[in-house]
Amino acid sequence: MIIKAENLKKVFGNFVAVDGINLEIPSGQIVGLLGPNGAGKSTTISMISTLYKPTSGRLLFDGKDIVKEPKWIKPHLGYVPQEIALYQTLTGYENLKYFGGLYGLKGVELKKRIASVSEIIGIDDRLKDKVEQYSGGMKRRINIGVALLHNPKLIIMDEPTVGIDPQSRNHILDTVKLLNEQGMTVIYTSHYMEEVEALCQSVYIMDHGKVIASGTQEELISQSDSHTAIHMTFDVSVKEYLARFKEIKNVMAITQNTEMDVSILASGNGNSQKEIIHEIMSMDIGLVSFDVTKPNLEQVFLKLTGRGLRD
Ligand SMILES: Nc1ncnc2c1ncn2[C@@H]1O[C@H](COP(=O)(O)OP(=O)(O)OP(=O)(O)O)[C@@H](O)[C@H]1O
Ligand SMILES: [Mg+2]
Structure with a gap:
């Protein structure tokens, strides 16, 4: 298991956002986190991404405790947040360069990674334009590109297709499949059933902070025979x-x-x-x-x- 969560819990004030969940994410899979608004999906992946510290429970990456030591996961993790996080007045290229620098990439290596990533996200030709001139879908793709620069083992995407044009959406779905074929593990949150059906080998269904069902798609469907x-x-x-x-x-x-x-x-x-x-x-x-x-x-x-x- 690349990720294992044991009895993971997050409480904000007296509100329980994630209520003691268990996850097992096998290496090499696309795993879906499916649930309605407020289910606790973003909070869960924010804990996996070490942005939030769990209130209790354990989180392991490749068997290592990442609550105690976030450094075990950081170099191997790409995180695509639900909200676009880019510098609007910089170009797409400058954004990739800046974030690549944060990962410690520089020189020829950084250039190569930017070239490779922009090919994957498919916006080579617009990289010289300012991000503020991009469509929502293009911003989203740059956001994904940022998360791929350091060639992570695991990528976590938080509803990456919400509110974008169909062309960008299809491109993103194809990108996820491609990355997975190349060996990347993907955690994909969505409330679009069709996307999860098309992409994910296994699925966790969340509601009110709890995992209410999990398994492969076939396993889940057979429960409703x-x-x-x-x-x-x-x-x-x-x-x-x-x-x-x-x-x-x-x-x-x-x-x-x-x-x-x-x-x-x-x-x-x-x-x-x-x-x-x-x-x-x-x-x-x-x-x-x-x-x-x-x-x-x-x-x-x-x-x-x-x-x-x-x-
Ligand atoms: N920083 C915070 N402080 C207080 N409450 C929070 C915080 N973050 C999330 N919550 C609450 O926790 C619950 C779960 O939120 P979360 O964002 O994880 O849901 P989600 O499944 O990602 O929903 P969505 O589909 O709307 O993105 C919500 O009720 C939310 O209001
Ligand atoms: Mg969310």
């Missing part, structure tokens, strides 16, 4: 009907995706799904379409928490 997802689209807003849907037998949880579009998690067999659909049709709300699918990570999450990730 007896459930199905019914996706329904209406021609009117369904908001005021949600409470009534929740009352229907075998409805476990509901997420409203858009105003006219809901996902219902149902337990039981095919008959219970038919009953649910029948009952909703009889409410005469204007059901346009529905489909029934096997559970995916989103349904696992719904089952565990009773609510959607983006509530």
Whole structure:
């Protein structure tokens, strides 16, 4: 295990942000930390990155205690914070140069690393422009580049695709895969289920400071084998009907995706799904379409928490 957390806890004042979690991050994997706002994802990885000291518990990097000795992890860790941390009035190149210097890189070696990193993040041609002129996606990519300069063994990314254009988003996802293929371990936090599904070999689902489930995607999904997802689209807003849907037998949880579009998690067999659909049709709300699918990570999450990730 490259990272091991034992009973890790972080308390701010009297608020427990991370509540005694255990993590085992195998070397060479992309591991997802999935959870809604406030779940404790950033706090957890801030402790792994040694930015926050745990209130209690142990944190090991390659078997070495990094709470006592952050120096064991620092040279091997790249950390991409949730908030962009760059000098806006410097160019992309100057930012990389500055942060490379902080890692102790200089001269030819620094130049080589900047060249290599800018190829990975794919913004070679804009490096001479000031960061303030970049799009959100480009800033994000430079932020990732900064974390890669010293060629770390482990990279931790905190929601790296929030609020950016689709092209940058795809580029970042490809970058994560590429880095992992080259042997880098990745801890990836997100509340986008699709990203975690596409990238991560194993997943920790967090909510209210606790790990509520973990395992490979297959393991997590098999926990919800007896459930199905019914996706329904209406021609009117369904908001005021949600409470009534929740009352229907075998409805476990509901997420409203858009105003006219809901996902219902149902337990039981095919008959219970038919009953649910029948009952909703009889409410005469204007059901346009529905489909029934096997559970995916989103349904696992719904089952565990009773609510959607983006509530
Ligand atoms: N420095 C702090 N002082 C006090 N409370 C904090 C601090 N940092 C985080 N918290 C609280 O701890 C909880 C967990 O926050 P954290 O940022 O770890 O969540 P998260 O899972 O990263 O959420 P998000 O998806 O919104 O980024 C939140 O309720 C937050 O308000
Ligand atoms: Mg966060």
